[in-house]
Amino acid sequence: MSFLEVNDIRVAEEGNEVLKGISFTQQEFQKIAIAGETGSGKSTLLQTIAGLVQPASGEVLFENKRVQGPHEVLVPGHPGIAYLSQQFELPQFLRVEQVLRYANTLSEEQATTLYEVCRISHLAKRKTNQLSGGERQRIALARLLTSWPGLLLMDEPFSNLDIGHKNILKSVIQDIGEYLDITCILISHDPLDTLSWADEILVLKEGRVIQRGTPKYIYSQPADEYTAALFGGYNLLSQSETEAFAALTGTASNGKQMLIRPENFRLVNAPHQALSGKVNKVQYFGSYSEVEVQLAESLIKIRTAEQELTEGDTVQVTLSPADVWFV
Numbered sequence: 001m002s003f004l005e006v007n008d009i010r011v012a013e014e015g016n017e018v019l020k021g022i023s024f025t026q027q028e029f030q031k032i033a034i035a036g037e038t039g040s041g042k043s044t045l046l047q048t049i050a051g052l053v054q055p056a057s058g059e060v061l062f063e064n065k066r067v068q069g070p071h072e073v074l075v076p077g078h079p080g081i082a083y084l085s086q087q088f089e090l091p092q093f094l095r096v097e098q099v100l101r102y103a104n105t106l107s108e109e110q111a112t113t114l115y116e117v118c119r120i121s122h123l124a125k126r127k128t129n130q131l132s133g134g135e136r137q138r139i140a141l142a143r144l145l146t147s148w149p150g151l152l153l154m155d156e157p158f159s160n161l162d163i164g165h166k167n168i169l170k171s172v173i174q175d176i177g178e179y180l181d182i183t184c185i186l187i188s189h190d191p192l193d194t195l196s197w198a199d200e201i202l203v204l205k206e207g208r209v210i211q212r213g214t215p216k217y218i219y220s221q222p223a224d225e226y227t228a229a230l231f232g233g234y235n236l237l238s239q240s241e242t243e244a245f246a247a248l249t250g251t252a253s254n255g256k257q258m259l260i261r262p263e264n265f266r267l268v269n270a271p272h273q274a275l276s277g278k279v280n281k282v283q284y285f286g287s288y289s290e291v292e293v294q295l296a297e298s299l300i301k302i303r304t305a306e307q308e309l310t311e312g313d314t315v316q317v318t319l320s321p322a323d324v325w326f327v
């Protein structure tokens with residue numbers, strides 16, 4: 001039995017098929033992140049799970065019961081599922097404690113825990129128009145959680161937050177799972193938000209799930225170039241350089257192209273076990289430098305701790321077999 005089961009969901013909006021048969025399951029307390037380019041259907045998927053969008057076919061089962069869509073109920077939504085939208089709203093000019101009291105059905109002890117987890121206990125007397133964007137969002141989140149849902153769906157919660165508020169929200173989301181026993185699904189554009197948090201990532205492309213797996217698997221063995229690009233920099237080598245590195249590492253390309261993350265290339269002093277290239281550009285980032293190296297055909301990016309490189313240097317580039325991936 002799964003906590004959440006999404007079975008072959010299809011959604012059409014204005015004649016376009018936005019979700020084209022999505023299926024996946026989630027266990028209780030499993031942290032799932034959804035990644036995909038703009039327009040791939042991430043928000044529509046979350047809204048369908050929440051019972052806010054009517055699927056054309058397929059079903060969502062939450063704790064073994066079908067989630068009804070907005071065409072089937074008077075008030076859209078499911079009491080056990082909370083959806084934090086990108087465009088949340090708070091009532092104007094009320095004090096935070098009034099906003100929360102209005103929605104609150106919790107005991108005093110539960111409410112205290114919830115406000116502490118959401119880092120808003122100190123804001124109770126503040127008016128809603130006297131809050132920063134990050135504080136407003138944490139209050140909107142706490143307000144949603146006063147119904148103590150089993151499943152929380154968060155749609156791009158980090159967008160428009162500065163780094164300070166973003167870090168606070170990351171801790172809040174971590175604690176929601178840990179102290180409130182609420183299972184979460186999160187959409188984020190930034191790979192750094194999802195790779196460190198999720199147990200599993202679903203990659204959406206044009207309304208379909210094209211890959212599902214642990215962050216490490218998705219990052220190091222992306223299904224295609226699209227997936228690789230969602231999670232950071234990469235190099236796609238020409239066919240002849242793919243063959244040259246395949247020969248060096250004892251791997252077989254089977255006609256595919258080699259896809260290498262910038263941190264996986266190594267600069268060595270061993271001309272016979274490496275390809276030669278010329279440094280084209282060096283960018284310094286403190287703990288590492290990003291170096292552009294022109295090989296015979298491809299211009300590649302290498303991330304290295306090496307600090308002494310300058311434009312025009314000749315370097316020897318190699319790889320470990322474990323870091324080789326073909327798409």
Ligand SMILES: Nc1ncnc2c1ncn2[C@@H]1O[C@H](COP(=O)(O)OP(=O)(O)OP(=O)(O)O)[C@@H](O)[C@H]1O
Binds near residue numbers: 018036038039
């Ligand atoms: N109510 C609607 N009416 C018409 N088209 C819609 C509607 N909702 C979504 N779409 C379309 O469906 C597609 C998927 O949209 P969705 O918002 O789910 O994508 P997304 O991956 O969440 O994008 P973003 O990252 O930009 O939020 C888009 O092409 C969008 O224009």
